[in-house]
Amino acid sequence: NALVSFICSMQVQSFRKFHGMPYATTMCTGNLRSGTDHLVKYFQTKDPSRREKSFHYYSIILFFILGAAIGAVGTKLWGSPALVICCILLAIAFAMLFVKPKTE
Numbered sequence: 001n002a003l004v005s006f007i008c009s010m011q012v013q014s015f016r017k018f019h020g021m022p023y024a025t026t027m028c029t030g031n032l033r034s035g036t037d038h039l040v041k042y043f044q045t046k047d048p049s050r051r052e053k054s055f056h057y058y059s060i061i062l063f064f065i066l067g068a069a070i071g072a073v074g075t076k077l078w079g080s081p082a083l084v085i086c087c088i089l090l091a092i093a094f095a096m097l098f099v100k101p102k103t104e
Contacts, residue, residue, distance in 0.1 A: 021053060028064050031057050 008026050016022055024030040035057025042050035074082035 021056060023057065023060055028061050031060050031064075035061065 011025050016025075021034075023034070035054050038050045038054035038057065041047070042054060071082070071086070074085055
């Protein structure tokens with residue numbers, strides 16, 4: 001339990017922003033609140049940046065759901081070896097941290 005807690009704390013600390021906005025990587029409740037807040041403010045002000053921020057938060061939530069669904073199906077089909085899929089995806093995400101965007 002201590003190891004899982006430590007890894008979660010490292011994840012929370014390491015990945016704190018997406019497009020300059022804070023978000024939670026280990027739970028969806030804060031993302032849901034922030035996305036809904038931006039969506040409501042968009043409808044009140046018609047500020048397109050609010051709509052875009054809301055879209056980013058809801059995209060993160062969608063990927064949480066997709067990850068959970070893929071994990072559930074993979075575990076049902078392959079059992080413990082399904083963890084290899086997670087490891088591969090995490091390795092790709094880790095490698096993407098080191099890719100520098102092209103500048104014109």
